[in-house]
Amino acid sequence: MPAPIRLRELIRTIRTARTQAEEREMIQKECAAIRSSFREEDNTYRCRNVAKLLYMHMLGYPAHFGQLECLKLIASQKFTDKRIGYLGAMLLLDERQDVHLLMTNCIKNDLNHSTQYVQGLALCTLGCMGSSEMCRDLAGEVEKLLKTSNSYLRKKAALCAVHVIRKVPELMEMFLPATKNLLSEKNHGVLHTSVVLLTEMCERSPDMLAHFRKLVPQLVRILKNLIMSGYSPEHDVSGISDPFLQVRILRLLRILGKGDDDSSEAMNDILAQVATNTETSKNVGNAILYETVLTIMDIKSESGLRVLAINILGRFLLNNDKNIRYVALTSLLKTVQTDHNAVQRHRSTIVDCLKDLDVSIKRRAMELSFALVNGNNIRGMMKELLYFLDSCDPEFKADCASGVFLAAEKYAPSKRWHIDTIMRVLTTAGSYVRDDSVPNLIQLITNSVEMHAYTVQRLYKALLDDISQQPLVQVASWCIGEYGDLLVSGQCEEEEPIQVTEDEVLDVLEGLLVSNLSTPVTRGYALTAIMKLSTRFTSVNRIKKVVSIYGSSIDVELQQRAVEYNALFKKYDHMRPALLERMPIMEKTASNGPTEIVQTNGEAEPSVVEAKHPPPVTQPTNQANDLLDLLGGNDVVPVIQTTVPTKPASAGGELLDLLGDLSLSGIPPMTAYNKNGLKIDFTFERANPNPNIAVITIHASNSTEADMTDFVFQAAVPKTFQLQLLSPSSNVVPTLNQGTVTQVIRVLNPQKQQLRMRIKLTYTHKGSAVQDLAEVNNFPPQSWQ
Amino acid sequence: MNNVATLESAHDPAVSESTGILRLQGLITGLQGFIWAAYKMMRFLLLFSRQGKLRLQKWFTPLTDREKKKVIRDMMMLVLARPPRSCNFLQWRDLKIVYKRYASLYFCAGLEDKDNELLALEVLHRYVELLDKYFGNVCELDIIFNFEKAYFILDEFLMGGEILETSKLAVGVSMEEADTLQETMEEYMSKPAY
Numbered sequence: 001m002p003a004p005i006r007l008r009e010l011i012r013t014i015r016t017a018r019t020q021a022e023e024r025e026m027i028q029k030e031c032a033a034i035r036s037s038f039r040e041e042d043n044t045y046r047c048r049n050v051a052k053l054l055y056m057h058m059l060g061y062p063a064h065f066g067q068l069e070c071l072k073l074i075a076s077q078k079f080t081d082k083r084i085g086y087l088g089a090m091l092l093l094d095e096r097q098d099v100h101l102l103m104t105n106c107i108k109n110d111l112n113h114s115t116q117y118v119q120g121l122a123l124c125t126l127g128c129m130g131s132s133e134m135c136r137d138l139a140g141e142v143e144k145l146l147k148t149s150n151s152y153l154r155k156k157a158a159l160c161a162v163h164v165i166r167k168v169p170e171l172m173e174m175f176l177p178a179t180k181n182l183l184s185e186k187n188h189g190v191l192h193t194s195v196v197l198l199t200e201m202c203e204r205s206p207d208m209l210a211h212f213r214k215l216v217p218q219l220v221r222i223l224k225n226l227i228m229s230g231y232s233p234e235h236d237v238s239g240i241s242d243p244f245l246q247v248r249i250l251r252l253l254r255i256l257g258k259g260d261d262d263s264s265e266a267m268n269d270i271l272a273q274v275a276t277n278t279e280t281s282k283n284v285g286n287a288i289l290y291e292t293v294l295t296i297m298d299i300k301s302e303s304g305l306r307v308l309a310i311n312i313l314g315r316f317l318l319n320n321d322k323n324i325r326y327v328a329l330t331s332l333l334k335t336v337q338t339d340h341n342a343v344q345r346h347r348s349t350i351v352d353c354l355k356d357l358d359v360s361i362k363r364r365a366m367e368l369s370f371a372l373v374n375g376n377n378i379r380g381m382m383k384e385l386l387y388f389l390d391s392c393d394p395e396f397k398a399d400c401a402s403g404v405f406l407a408a409e410k411y412a413p414s415k416r417w418h419i420d421t422i423m424r425v426l427t428t429a430g431s432y433v434r435d436d437s438v439p440n441l442i443q444l445i446t447n448s449v450e451m452h453a454y455t456v457q458r459l460y461k462a463l464l465d466d467i468s469q470q471p472l473v474q475v476a477s478w479c480i481g482e483y484g485d486l487l488v489s490g491q492c493e494e495e496e497p498i499q500v501t502e503d504e505v506l507d508v509l510e511g512l513l514v515s516n517l518s519t520p521v522t523r524g525y526a527l528t529a530i531m532k533l534s535t536r537f538t539s540v541n542r543i544k545k546v547v548s549i550y551g552s553s554i555d556v557e558l559q560q561r562a563v564e565y566n567a568l569f570k571k572y573d574h575m576r577p578a579l580l581e582r583m584p585i586m587e588k589t590a591s592n593g594p595t596e597i598v599q600t601n602g603e604a605e606p607s608v609v610e611a612k613h614p615p616p617v618t619q620p621t622n623q624a625n626d627l628l629d630l631l632g633g634n635d636v637v638p639v640i641q642t643t644v645p646t647k648p649a650s651a652g653g654e655l656l657d658l659l660g661d662l663s664l665s666g667i668p669p670m671t672a673y674n675k676n677g678l679k680i681d682f683t684f685e686r687a688n689p690n691p692n693i694a695v696i697t698i699h700a701s702n703s704t705e706a707d708m709t710d711f712v713f714q715a716a717v718p719k720t721f722q723l724q725l726l727s728p729s730s731n732v733v734p735t736l737n738q739g740t741v742t743q744v745i746r747v748l749n750p751q752k753q754q755l756r757m758r759i760k761l762t763y764t765h766k767g768s769a770v771q772d773l774a775e776v777n778n779f780p781p782q783s784w785q
Numbered sequence: 786m787n788n789v790a791t792l793e794s795a796h797d798p799a800v801s802e803s804t805g806i807l808r809l810q811g812l813i814t815g816l817q818g819f820i821w822a823a824y825k826m827m828r829f830l831l832l833f834s835r836q837g838k839l840r841l842q843k844w845f846t847p848l849t850d851r852e853k854k855k856v857i858r859d860m861m862m863l864v865l866a867r868p869p870r871s872c873n874f875l876q877w878r879d880l881k882i883v884y885k886r887y888a889s890l891y892f893c894a895g896l897e898d899k900d901n902e903l904l905a906l907e908v909l910h911r912y913v914e915l916l917d918k919y920f921g922n923v924c925e926l927d928i929i930f931n932f933e934k935a936y937f938i939l940d941e942f943l944m945g946g947e948i949l950e951t952s953k954l955a956v957g958v959s960m961e962e963a964d965t966l967q968e969t970m971e972e973y974m975s976k977p978a979y
Contacts, residue, residue, distance in 0.1 A: 008930050015929075051933060058839055058932065060854075079966040087936055094847045117963045127944045129847065152959065159944040166945075189950040196947050234952045237907065244911075244951045247904050287903035294901075322872035327903060358872050 004037055005030070007051045014059075027061050038069055046073060047081045050088050057091060067092050067099050074106045079118065082110070086121045095131035104134050111141040116152055119145070123153070127160035135164040139171050146178040151187040158182070158193035162200045172201055172208070183218050188235055188242055191222070195248045202255050213256050216263045220270045223249045227274065238282045250274070250291040257299030264300040271296055275308055286316070286324050290331070297335055303709075310335070310342040317349045322358050329353060329364035336371045341731070347372050351381070354388045359395075366396060370403040375726055378411040382421060390428050397432035401425050405437060415448045416494060419455050427462050430469025438474050443586045445479060454494040456483040461498070463508055468517045474525045477512060480505060481529025482583060485536040502537045506530065510546060524557055531565045535580040544569055667782045673759065673774050677704035678733065680713075680759075682776075684783045692750050694783050700741040702733040704765070711763040713743055718756060722748040733763065755784040827905070827946035828880060828895040829856065830939070832928065835889055837861045840928050841935055845946035860884075860893050874902050885909050889925045908948065915942055915956055937963070 005013075010030060017023035034049045042049075050069050057063035070092060073085025093100045103125070110122035123145065126138060142164060145157035165172045175197070182194035202209040226241045226249075235242035253271075257264040274292045279285040289312055296309040313335075316328030329350070336343045343350075350372065353365035366388065373381045382404065389400045404425055412418035422441055425433065445455050459476035467473050480487065484505055490497035512518050512526040527550060534543045547569065550562035568576055667684035674680070678700065685695040702708050711731045717723045728743040749755060757776040762769065832841035839857060848856070863875060864884045875882050877895070883905040884893040892909045896902065913923075915938050920927040928935050941956045943949055950956050 011930055055932065058842065060839075078968050079963075080968045083937065083963075083967075084933065087933060091842075096847065096849065115966065117959075117966060120959075120963075124940050124944055128845065128940075155949055156944065159947055159949055162947065163945045188952055189955060192948055192951050234954045237911075242951050243907060244904065244948050247901060248948075251901075283903055284907050287901060287907055290903050291901050322870075323874060323903065323906065326872045326874050357870075360872050360875055 004033060004045045004049055005052075007048060007055065010052050011055060014056075023059075027056050027059070031056065031061070035065060038065070043076070046076075047078075047084045051084050054084075054088055054091055063092055067097065071099070071102050071106070074103060074110075079115070082118060082121055086125045090125055090128050094129055095134075100129070100131060101133060104137050107134070108138055108141060111138065111145065116150060119153055120156055123156040123160045127156070127163040130160075130163060130167065132167045135167045136171070139164050139168070139174060143174055143178055146175065151185070151190045154185075155187070155189040155193040158190065158197045162193075162197050165197075165200055165204065169204055172204060175201070176208075176211075183215060183222065188245055192242075192245045192248055195219075195245070195252050199248070199252045199255060202252070209255065213260065213263055216253065216256055216266050219249050219253055219256075220267055223253075223270055223274070227277065237284045239279055240284055240288065243284045243288055246274075246288050247291045250288070250295050254295040254298050257295070259300065261300055267295075267299070268302060268305060271301065272305060272308070275305075275312060283321065283323065286319075286321070286327075290316075290327055293331065297331075297339075306339070307342070310339060310346075314346045314349065317346060317353065322356075322361060325353065325356070326358070326361050326364060329361065329368055333364065333368050333371065336368065340372075343368075344372060344377075347377065347381075351384045354384060359393070362392065363396065366392075366400060366403070370407060373407045373411060375411045375413075378407065378413060379417070382407065386421070386424050386428070389425065394432065397429045398434060401429050401433045401437070405433075405440070409444070415451050416454065419445070419448065419451050419458070423458050423462065426469065426472040426475065427466070430472040433471045435471075438471050441475050442478050445475070446482075446583050447585050449585070451494070452479075452483045453486040453492040453497075455479060456487045457492045457495070457498060460487055460500065460505070460508070463512075467512060467515055470519055470522050473512060473518065473522050477509060477522070477525040477529040480509065481525075481532035484529075484533045488537070502533075502539050503542070506533070506537075506539065506542055506546075509533075513546075513550070520555055520557060523555065524561060527558060527561050527565075531561075531568075532580050534569075535577050668780055670778055670780060672698070672757075672776045672778075673761070675772065675774075676765075676770070678702055678708065678761065678763070680761075682779075684780070692748055692752070694747045694749060694755070696745040696747065696783070698741075698743050698745065700733050700743075701737050701739075702735055703737050705735055706766045707735050708733040708763040708765050708770075710769075711741055712761070713741075714760040714762075715745060716758045716760075717747060718753075720749075720751050720753055721755070724748075749784050752784060755779040826897065826900055826948075827908075827943070828897070830943075831857060831860055831891075831893045832935075833857075833861055833891050833893070834925060835865065835891070837865065840890060840925065841932060841939075843936070843939060843943075856895070860895075864891055864893055873906060881905075883909065887913050890928070908943075911953070912939065912942060914953060918953065918957055919960060 014023055014026055017026055030052065034053060037045060037049050046069055050066055050073060053063045053066040053069075057066075066088060070085045070088035073081040074089060076082060076085065089100070089103060093103075107122045107126055107130075110118050111126075113119050113122070123142070126134065126142070130138070139161075142157050142160045145153050146161055148154055148157070161175050161178075165175070179194070179198060179201070182197070183191070185191050185194065198212055198215070202212055223246060226246055229241055231239075232241050235245075237243050240246070253263075253267050257267055271292055274288065275296070278288050278292075280289060293309045293312050296305050301309075313328045313331055316324045317332075319325055319328075332343050332346070332350070350365055350368050353361055354369065356362055356365065366385075369381060369385060369388075373385075385400065385404055385407075389397065389404065392400060404421065408418050408421045412421070422444070426441075445452070448455070456479045459472075459479050462472060463476045463480075484502075486492075487500055487505060488502055490499060492498075509526050509530050513523055513530075518526070527547075530543055530546055534540050537543070547562050547565045550558050551566055553559045553562060568579070572579075669681055669683040672680045672682045679702075681699045681701075683697045683699065685697070698713060700711065700713065709732050711728075711733050713725075713728065715723060715725065724746040726744040726746075728741055730741050733739075733741050747755065756779075758773065759776060760771070760773050762771045764770070828844075828846050830841070830843040830845075831839065833839050842853070842857065844853060859877065860882065863877060863882065867875070867884075873883055873885055875884075879898060881896045881898060881900065881902055882893065883896060883902050884891055885906060886892075892913065894905055894909060896905055916923045916928070916935060919934070919938055920931070938956065938960060941950060941959045950959075
């Protein structure tokens with residue numbers, strides 16, 4: 001029997017294969033040879049055969065018949081055999097196969113072997129793929145090796161212990177005694193793996209965490225030595241001494257310092273030192289800085305350190321290296337909720353990143369930009385984001401469009417601006433907007449009563465330019481159907497009214513019906529729009545003709561609509577005006593309403609946005625009911641009322657009107673709170689046109705000799721009210737009345753009840769945190785009547 | 786590829802009291818049949834060529850063969866499609882993917898969300914340096930023909946997704962000493978003409 005072909009010979013042969021088929025043939029031939037060799041229980045060449053099998057496995061061919069052979073290799077006395085055997089076990093076996101349990105005994109023996117490299121192999125295999133049962137069986141051996149003085153074994157045992165703990169957390173306490181002196185090691189390998197082990201234990205058990213807090217001074221010392229020590233060639237990476245160990249220590253410090261004042265204080269200095277002294281010209285320095293920043297943000301660091309951290313991130317944003325910019329954006333995204341104001345300071349840099357060439361960076365920048373949008377910066381931000389929407393790759397457009405809609409809904413400074421923004425999105429990225437935007441937009445447009453003429457005019461002009469973007473076309477047809485009369489009569493106030501005749505409008509709508517670009521859904525919109533115009537236009541005959549033509553359309557949906565509209569003309573003509581009337585203001589559904597803006601805090605009953613349902617409408621005759629469904633069309637549920645809609649009781653509509661104009665109303669100001677040098681005055685305005693909304697501006701002033709920092713004002717109102725708190729001007733109330741902090745509160749009071757408010761104040765004064773609650777009952781009657 | 790969505794990995798700690806010691810057990814989150822264990826530095830390390838040939842695969846979590854193949858396919862697809870001067874990070878499911886190209890080989894690692902990507906780049910670089918020191922001006926062919934050695938070196942550097950040894954010298958010494966224990970030196974050390 002000739003000796004089996006050598007491994008590297010086989011590799012060379014397989015690489016000469018010119019086709020996949022040729023390769024497969026070679027592999028099959030060799031596999032057959034290997035199989036027969038295994039059957040013969042050939043000890044000499046088993047190692048060679050398994051190695052070849054592993055190569056073929058990497059190419060993607062099945063190798064499961066070699067699993068038992070790996071076990072035999074592991075049991076062999078030869079080091080070569082063991083090495084390949086363990087490698088094979090790690091590649092071919094995992095805990096899903098029962099076969100792997102057979103390894104347990106071998107591993108146990110090898111853990112006690114006289115040669116440290118054999119012990120190392122066993123530890124490595126156990127630490128990479130040991131199952132829970134194996135870990136349970138062998139934990140004792142690992143624990144023993146953790147206490148040995150041999151640093152080669154000790155470091156491997158430490159990481160093996162980490163794996164054991166991950167698999168069987170109950171065994172964690174068993175390793176506790178062995179951790180006693182781990183940090184006194186000089187060997188960096190042992191030190192690093194020990195820190196990993198300690199980290200794992202602290203992450204899993206609050207008791208362990210408390211127990212290991214006492215190590216903070218020692219860790220700080222080790223880190224300090226690393227930074228201050230001179231050049232050590234063995235551990236040097238671009239001038240930095242063992243960055244891997246530094247980062248690991250920083251991470252452990254983060255876990256130990258979180259939520260604990262003493263530990264955090266003990267590490268303040270070293271963190272500041274690392275943050276300021278680390279060389280930033282290479283990636284490795286920045287990796288350490290990055291970890292430092294993460295640690296500073298997580299522990300109870302003093303504010304100066306936090307500012308340093310955010311500034312480091314800000315500098316990262318300006319770095320030439322893309323990776324670092326990406327990492328900065330990712331970190332800022334995580335901190336934007338907690339340190340919003342600090343991140344806002346870097347807003348312009350972040351917005352610049354939208355223009356970056358790198359896709360990953362653009363995406364992060366977009367997410368972060370949306371997180372930073374607020375009432376104060378909405379105009380500027382939206383300009384940038386719309387520009388981004390114009391020029392970005394298609395993969396971003398859908399998300400960006402949705403983000404723009406959401407932001408516009410929350411913070412639009414005026415109705416006109418809101419409509420213009422929507423128009424911009426629809427015309428530039430119209431084909432990418434999500435399907436649910438169409439009904440949302442229709443709802444928004446309907447509820448912006450005074451903008452109807454302007455909206456329909458702009459949409460009409462957009463249609464003249466381009467009918468390929470379906471969402472735009474659908475919204476436009478719907479609007480023309482509703483407000484076509486305004487279009488034709490040239491009533492637009494916001495911009496120069498265009499001269500349009502009824503025929504021209506009908507031409508456009510009919511054009512949609514016949515165009516190849518229109519989807520069936522769009523055609524449905526167009527037909528319904530034409531029908532609605534029969535009560536708004538005079539050229540009814542033309543409309544009747546169109547409707548009757550489509551009565552024989554191949555499209556079932558269109559045909560049904562046309563037939564029913566026809567019936568409306570013929571048999572129910574007397575009902576037509578009522579049925580095709582203007583849509584009233586619609587209910588906003590809870591999912592995307594302004595409920596998120598409502599901020600209430602404290603222990604008082606928080607105000608709840610109740611979805612008020614419109615009063616029930618008496619139904620006309622049954623046949624008219626069937627026809628009512630036609631005019632549903634979209635996903636929005638309209639309520640057919642025979643009266644012109646007045647101010648609705650719906651919560652959503654009210655808050656939309658919040659964004660209308662403000663005007664001073666002559667309501668006297670009042671002092672809401674005056675204690676310990678902090679005085680808070682309220683001034684009032686009424687939001688036009690909605691008299692149910694009171695706009696209160698708080699002015700906080702400080703007559704003591706020290707600043708009040710981290711000042712947070714929170715308010716809560718009874719259930720029948722709704723509250724909206726905008727961002728404060730700052731969170732520092734300067735000393736000796738040198739300035740005030742202002743913040744705007746909007747209160748919706750539909751039931752005109754007496755306004756009451758509970759306020760909660762927190763601030764830091766002369767180093768200590770102050771908190772106070774107060775009731776405000778002395779509102780002047782004009783503010784709520 | 787527009788389904789590269791980022792998923793928040795949900796960690797639901799189940800706290801149970803036992804003999805007065807509180808224990809936090811990380812539950813395992815399932816993602817479409819994948820089982821990812823929580824709290825690991827690196828989930829996997831892959832080496833592959835520009836032509837999509839796998840040269841090394843190291844898995845630090847238990848996965849089925851099918852799952853492994855899927856990950857490999859996805860990684861190759863994502864990484865090979867990246868334009869030349871892109872940043873070295875991308876998001877895939879709930880993992881950060883860090884990749885770096887060295888000559889004709891891509892080194893690709895999957896990290897947990899809370900891991901330090903910049904350091905991961907250093908880890909990849911360190912591994913390349915170790916290979917270079919061992920093989921002397923390492924090239925892809927070295928790794929093809931001596932894949933088992935590449936694994937041995939990796940196992941002296943990383944274990945369970947964590948760094949085992951931070952000293953280049955120490956890893957080199959371990960490899961040298963272990964190699965001397967090889968019984969059939971001739972075959973092991975032979976360098977056939979490629």
